Amino acid sequence: MAKKTSLFKEFSKGLIIENPVLRLVLGTCPTLAVSTSMINSIGMGISATLVLLFSNIAVSALRKVIPQKIRIPAYVVIIASFVTIVQLIVKAFVPAIDEALGIFLPLIVVNCIILGRAEAFAGKNTVLASAADGLGMGIGFTAALFLMATFRELLGNGTVFSGAQGLLALFGENALGGFNGIDVFSFLPNSFEPMVIFILPAGGFFVFGILIAIANRLGNKTGQEREDFDGCANCPLAQNCSSVQEQEREEVKA
Amino acid sequence: MGEKARTAALKEQNKEPMHLPTVSASPHIRSRDTTTGIMLDVIVALIPSLIASAALFGARALAVTGIAVLSCLVFEYISRKVMKRGNTLSDLSAVVTGILLAFNLPSTIPFWMVIIGSFIAIVIVKQFFGGIGHNFVNPALMGRIILMTSFPTAMTTWTGSFIRAGADAVTSATPLASLSEIFVKGDFSDAAFTVLPSNINLFFGQTGGSLGETCSVAILLGMIYLIARRVISPIIPFTYIGSVAIIMLIAGGGSINFLTAEVLSGGLLLGAVFMATDYTTSPTNPKGKFIYAIGCGIITSIIRLYGNLPEGVSFAIILMNILTPLIDYATKPKPFGYVKKEKEAVK
Numbered sequence: 171m172a173k174k175t176s177l178f179k180e181f182s183k184g185l186i187i188e189n190p191v192l193r194l195v196l197g198t199c200p201t202l203a204v205s206t207s208m209i210n211s212i213g214m215g216i217s218a219t220l221v222l223l224f225s226n227i228a229v230s231a232l233r234k235v236i237p238q239k240i241r242i243p244a245y246v247v248i249i250a251s252f253v254t255i256v257q258l259i260v261k262a263f264v265p266a267i268d269e270a271l272g273i274f275l276p277l278i279v280v281n282c283i284i285l286g287r288a289e290a291f292a293g294k295n296t297v298l299a300s301a302a303d304g305l306g307m308g309i310g311f312t313a314a315l316f317l318m319a320t321f322r323e324l325l326g327n328g329t330v331f332s333g334a335q336g337l338l339a340l341f342g343e344n345a346l347g348g349f350n351g352i353d354v355f356s357f358l359p360n361s362f363e364p365m366v367i368f369i370l371p372a373g374g375f376f377v378f379g380i381l382i383a384i385a386n387r388l389g390n391k392t393g394q395e396r397e398d399f400d401g402c403a404n405c406p407l408a409q410n411c412s413s414v415q416e417q418e419r420e421e422v423k424a
Numbered sequence: 425m426g427e428k429a430r431t432a433a434l435k436e437q438n439k440e441p442m443h444l445p446t447v448s449a450s451p452h453i454r455s456r457d458t459t460t461g462i463m464l465d466v467i468v469a470l471i472p473s474l475i476a477s478a479a480l481f482g483a484r485a486l487a488v489t490g491i492a493v494l495s496c497l498v499f500e501y502i503s504r505k506v507m508k509r510g511n512t513l514s515d516l517s518a519v520v521t522g523i524l525l526a527f528n529l530p531s532t533i534p535f536w537m538v539i540i541g542s543f544i545a546i547v548i549v550k551q552f553f554g555g556i557g558h559n560f561v562n563p564a565l566m567g568r569i570i571l572m573t574s575f576p577t578a579m580t581t582w583t584g585s586f587i588r589a590g591a592d593a594v595t596s597a598t599p600l601a602s603l604s605e606i607f608v609k610g611d612f613s614d615a616a617f618t619v620l621p622s623n624i625n626l627f628f629g630q631t632g633g634s635l636g637e638t639c640s641v642a643i644l645l646g647m648i649y650l651i652a653r654r655v656i657s658p659i660i661p662f663t664y665i666g667s668v669a670i671i672m673l674i675a676g677g678g679s680i681n682f683l684t685a686e687v688l689s690g691g692l693l694l695g696a697v698f699m700a701t702d703y704t705t706s707p708t709n710p711k712g713k714f715i716y717a718i719g720c721g722i723i724t725s726i727i728r729l730y731g732n733l734p735e736g737v738s739f740a741i742i743l744m745n746i747l748t749p750l751i752d753y754a755t756k757p758k759p760f761g762y763v764k765k766e767k768e769a770v771k
Contacts (some may be wrong), residue, residue, distance in 0.1 A: 331695070361534050365574035373574070376548065 178303045184306030191314035192284040192385035197283040200274050201315055202374045206326070209333050209351075211319035213267035215312025217256050217275060219305070222284050226304030229292040236293075243286045248281065251281045266336030272384045283311055314381070321377045324367030328355030459556070462703075463516035465655045470523050470644035470698070476629055476639035485635050491535050495542035503551040517556045521545050524564035524698055526737070527636025528691065529571070532581050541567035559746040562702050565695075565738045567588035572738070584631030598632050599689035600734040603616055603682070611696040612679035623681075626688040637691040647697040656701040659742030664696040667721025675729055690722065695737040706746040712748075712755040719744045 190196045200406045204214045211375075229236075236244045243244050268275060278284065287307055292300040324330055332351035351422045355364055367373040477485040500518040504511055510519075525541050545567035550559045569624025572579045582598060602619045606612065621631045636643070650656045669687050676682030687693075700706060700720055707716045720740045727736025756766075 362536065364573065364577075365540070365570075367570055367574045370573065372570075380548075380552070 177298060180291060180299050180302040181306035184303065184308070184310035185313065186310070186385065187389050188307075189306050189310040189385055189389075191311055192285075192382050193389050194283075194286070195382070196286055197281050197311065198378075200277065200281060201318065202371060202378065202387055204271065204274055205268070205315050205374060205377075206317040206322055206369050207333065208316060208319045208323050208331050209337050210267070210270050211315040212312065213260070213264065213337055214271055214274065215308070215315050217260060217271075217286070218281060218311055219250045219308025220256050221249065221278050221281075222308040222311075223301060223304040224252045224288060225284055226287055226292040226300040228252075229288045230295060230297045230300035233293050241293060242285075242289070245293075249284050249288065249324060250279045264337055264339050266333070266339060270336065272334070283307060314385075318350055318374070318377050318381060322368045322374060323356060325365050326370075328364035329353050372376055448543045459515040459517065463520050465650065465653050466520050466698070467516065467523065469649045469655075470527070470636070471521075472642035472645045472668055473525070473527060473636045473639060473694075476642040477527070477531075477635040479488065480629050480638060481635060484531045485526075488529060488531060488535070488538055488635060489523060489526040491538050492542055493519050493531055494528035495539045496525070498523035499543055499546040500551070503547050504555070507551065511556065512556060515556060518546060521550070521563050524562075524636075525567045526569040527694060527698075528564060528634050530582050531632055532578060533571075533578055535572055537575060537578060541571045544570050557704050559704055561742050562699050562705050565699055565742055565745075569738050569742060576648075599626065599685060599732060600728065601677050603685055603689065604728065604734055606682065607675060612676050612682055614681065617681045617685065620685055620689075623684050623688065626685065628771075631689065632679075633689070634691060634694075637694040640688050640693050643693045643697055646695075650697070656697070657710070657713060660701045660706060660717045661696040662707050663714055663717035664700055664720045664724075665692060667718050668692060668725050671721065671725040675725070686728070689733050690728075691737040695724075695741055699738075700744070702745075705748055707748055707751045707755065709752075709755055709757055711757075715751050715755065716744050716748065719747065 177209060183191065186193070188194060192196070200218075202215060204210050210344070217380055218262050225245075229245055232244075232248075251252075253276060255277070257268070260271075262277060295303070296331045319412050320330075323332065334346075335350045338349065355362060355376045365373070368377065439549050473482045474486075474489060474551055477489070496518040497513060499565040501511065501513055509512075512666055522542060526538065529538060529541065545563035549566045550556065553559050568579075580598075599620050605615050609616070615644060625631055626638075627640050629642070631638055647656075647661055651658050665687060669683055672683045672686040673679075676686075696717075700717065720737075725738035727733060727739060733739075
């Protein structure tokens with residue numbers, strides 16, 4: 171196993187340096203589909219974070235029991251159970267969000283962020299580290315979605331937090347004084363109108379691309395050599411790797 | 425640099441002792457074309473259309489063009505500065521983009537939309553992809569398409585004080601919308617064409633439309649200048665317009681009225697001469713240019729005849745822009761003396 175790294179590090183890497191949406195470019199489909207409204211993006215983000223957290227814990231706890239050859243079906247079963255739980259909770263407490271997210275809520279099952287973290291991290295690391303990783307990745311996913319949705323909703327629809335009561339229904343009727351979003355463009359002169367293209371998929375790709383560029387910039391600045399890199403010993407391909415063989419040959423020569 | 429300065433420089437070089445042969449690194453044959461020079465030629469070619477638009481649509485046409493050019497220059501300067509790259513204002517490409525963008529907008533458009541269009545064209549389409557020579561589609565056209573999708577009403581409100589007998593300001597269906605109706609009804613009799621401006625009006629631009637696209641004669645003047653100066657090759661404009669003309673002739677059942685109206689109205693001429701010929705986004709060799717222009721023509725015609733939108737020039741050019749690298753790959757010229765390898769005989 172690789173060198174132990176602090177839990178906080180596992181948690182914080184999901185925020186920017188390995189942000190699942192903007193740096194690993196995983197889970198693109200729900201990102202583009204859901205990020206048209208800020209409230210939907212928060213709902214989606216929280217649901218995915220919950221699934222990610224619990225599935226990471228479960229996969230990590232069972233990592234020594236699950237046979238290597240059928241691990242993917244096993245992961246999918248674990249993830250699907252958690253998605254069902256989350257979906258039923260969302261349906262029960264915030265039905266408006268369930269309606270808005272539609273098919274994308276059950277589709278969290280096949281969200282590649284969740285399967286990817288199970289395969290790449292939870293299947294190899296301790297329960298605590300996996301929980302930290304899942305939480306960090308989930309919050310990174312939520313943050314990226316929310317950021318995209320902010321631009322898209324503000325520029326494309328001219329509102330902020332529209333339909334907020336759908337999510338605030340969790341805290342009872344008329345929570346926060348019945349706050350249901352702000353129509354920003356109503357404060358501007360009449361000749362200004364929102365740009366519909368940002369709500370359309372094309373605009374989504376624009377925002378997505380620009381945010382990826384910015385995240386790359388930030389990530390490269392703070393990125394550094396991986397500390398836990400311990401040579402090729404852990405690599406399953408090391409036996410057949412030409413560069414490793416060459417290295418060994420040179421060592422023999424020396 | 426003028427001819428005199430060049431000869432002076434050559435004389436300066438020749439002052440060296442004659443017995444020493446001058447050895448220099450290749451290339452030995454150089455073209456005197458510079459980006460600035462080419463862009464300047466394009467600007468000169470656009471001047472007739474600019475004058476025509478000012479005459480047809482009034483001072484607001486000049487204001488829209490001025491704002492587009494100015495905001496393009498400002499965005500180009502700021503984005504190069506922020507990205508810590510060299511300043512490229514002097515190559516004048518931002519000026520050309522600004523003028524072309526303005527020519528694709530109606531004269532009544534709110535000024536802030538023009539600025540957004542410039543931002544999309546310069547910052548998103550051009551500088552984000554690496555600046556001049558690296559944009560994958562024509563920046564001005566992309567600016568137009570995004571404005572068109574975002575603000576359909578503002579982008580299709582055509583009014584202008586055309587110099588037209590009897591009416592100062594005319595708001596009417598564009599010729600293309602009427603032509604589309606004629607095609608759907610299948611009535612190509614002379615009576616059906618009375619809803620349209622006459623061919624003479626279309627030729628001189630006395631009709632509704634974007635700033636630079638209505639006055640055909642001004643665009644043709646620009647085309648002649650560009651071809652004479654060898655800035656553009658005649659293949660793209662002629663093939664593009666020709667293929668649209670042939671398709672329209674067939675679609676109109678041989679109706680000449682339909683053909684001339686289709687060719688003279690809308691952005692076809694402007695697109696074929698100034699947009700489709702952009703160096704960065706069109707194929708490099710003649711065969712590729714031919715394929716590219718025919719593709720533009722076919723897509724334009726299909727959108728005009730069967731599409732929801734009345735005009736398809738901008739989408740056609742953008743789609744073919746995206747295909748350009750593939751066309752270039754498929755039409756690689758054969759090196760001189762190259763013999764194609766014979767396929768190995770099957771056993």
